[in-house]
Amino acid sequence: MQHTNRERVMWSIAILVVLLYALIPVVWITSLSFKTPEEVADRKFFSGFSFENYDVVFSDDTFIAALINSIGIAGIATVISIVLAAMTAYATSRLNFTGKALILSGALAVAMFPPISIVGSLFDMWRAIGIYDTWPGLIIPYMTFTLPLAIYTLSAFFREIPWELEQAAAVDGATPMQAFRKVIVPLAAPGVFTAAILVFIFAWNDFIFANTLTSTDNARTVPAALAFFTGASQFEQPIGAISAASVVVTVPIIIMVLIFQRRIVAGLTAGAVKG
C-alpha cells in the first residue's frame, strides 16, 4: 500500500504526541534531580546540571537501607510467588481436573482485593506476633497481589507451550528428566522470566503495605521512604533529593521494561484477554 505524504505527516504527529505524553513527567523529574537548590525554584523545565542531589541520596543511610529492603523484599516475594504459581499454572494448563475454573476465578477475585481492607488486621496481627516492621511482614501481604498476577500470566504462557514435544523427546529415547530439562524448561523459561518481571514491578511499586506495616529502616521500602522523606522536613522541602531518589529507583525498571517490552506486553494482555 502506498502512503501519501499527508498520511506520513499525520502519523508522525500522532506518534510524537504519544511519545511526549509518556515522557514529559519522566524527563521533568529527571531534570529536577539535576538542579541545585537555587535552580529548583526557577520553575524552568531544564536548568543546570549538577550531581549534588545524587551525592545527597547516596550518602543517606535511610535511602540505602530502603533500596536494600525494596530489592530484598520484592525479590523474595517474586521468587516465592513464581514457584507456587508455576506449580498451579502447570496444573491448570496441562491437567484435567474439576475445580480448575474455580482456582482461576478465585485468583482473579483475590487480585481485585482492596489492600486497605486488610491493612488494619495485619497491623494488629503483625504487632501481636512480632513481625511488624520486618521483611516477612511485607512479603506475606505481597502474596495477595503477586500470586494472582503470577498465576494468571503463567497460565496464559503455559497454555501456549507445545507439551507434545516432551513425548516426542521420550520417543527419541530421552529420559523424563532429560525431556523436562532439555525441552520443557527452555520453552517455559521466557514465560516464567516475563511473569517474574511483572510480579517484581508490582511488588516494587507497593506503597500501602510498606507505608502501614513498617516504621523504621528495618523494612521500609523506597516508596514509603520517599513519602516520609518529605514529611520529616516540611520546612525545607528536599525536592531535588526526592527527585534524585525517584530517578534512581525508576531507571532499573525502565531499562528492564524496554529490553523485554515485547514479552511484557504479551504477559500483560494474555491473562486478561483469554480469561
Added chain:
Amino acid sequence: MEAATTKAPTAAPPKRGITERARAERKLAWTLCAPAVIVMLLVTGYPIVYAFYLSLQKFDLRFPDDKEFVGLANYGDVLTSSTWWSDVLTTLIITVVSVAIELVLGMLIALVMHRAIFGRGPVRAAILIPYGIVTVVAAFAWRYAFDPTSGFVFGLPLVPDTWQPLNTKEGSLFVIIAAEVWKTTPFMALLLLAGLALVPDELHEAAKVDGASTIQRFFRITLPLMRPAILVALLFRTLDAFRIFDNIFIIQPGGALGTESVSILGYNILINRVNLGLGSAVSILIFICVILIAVLFVKGLGTSTAQQRGET
C-alpha cells in the same frame, strides 16, 4: 489443548484404568495447586474475617483495655457520618472521571499502535514507561510540576501565576486525576490493543466496499466487537481506581482540601488514629463496595458475551 490429547494413546485401556488415571491426575493437580490456594486463602481470607471481627468491637489502641463487643455500632457510626459519604463521592468522582478519560486516551493510543504505518516500536516502548514507574514517583513528578515554588507549569506562557491548583479542592483533584490517568492509560491501551487485534480485517474491507466512512466503521464494527475487551479493561481499571491511595497520599498529603478517598479515610482512622474497630468497619465497607462494582461489571460482561453469541 486439553491434557487428554497429549497423552500417549495406550492400546484400548480398560475402563477402570481410565478413571484411575483420571483420579491420579486430579490428585496431582490438587497437590500442585494446594500451596498457592492455601497461601491465597491465608493472606486474604483470614485477615478479612479478622477485620470483620475487629469491626464489631470498640477497639482503640490508645485505650486497649476498653475493648468490647459493640455489634454493628461502628457501621452505624460510619454510615451516619458525612465524612464517609463525601469521601465515597470524592472516590467515585476520581474513579469515573479518570477511567472515562483513560478509555478515550487508551483507545486513541491503541488505534495509533494498531494502525500506524510506522513507529509502532517506539510508541510501545514509550507507553510502557508510565506503566513501569513507581506510582509514588509519578505522583511526585506531577506534584512538583504544579508546586508553587518549583512547578515548570507556571513558567509556561498562558498559565497565569494566580492559578494555584494545589491550593484548591478542584485543582488538587485535577492534578490527582492527571497523575492517575498518565500512569494507568498504558495498561488500558494495551488491553484495548489486544481487543482490536481480534476484530477481523475482512469486516472493515467489506464495510469500506459498501461505502462506510472510517468513523462509521469504528462505531458500527470496531466498538461493538470490542465490547467484551472494553468491559474487561473497564472492570480492572474501575476497581483499581476505586482503591486510589498512593497518588492522593503524595499529591495532597492526608487527603487535605477534601481530596480524601475511602482508602485514605481507612488509613487515617486505622493508622493515624489507631482506632482499629471503627477503621475496620470502613475497611469492610470498602470491601463490599468493591464486590458490588465487580458484580455489576460481571453481569454486564455476561450479557454482552451472551448477546454476541446470539448474534453470530
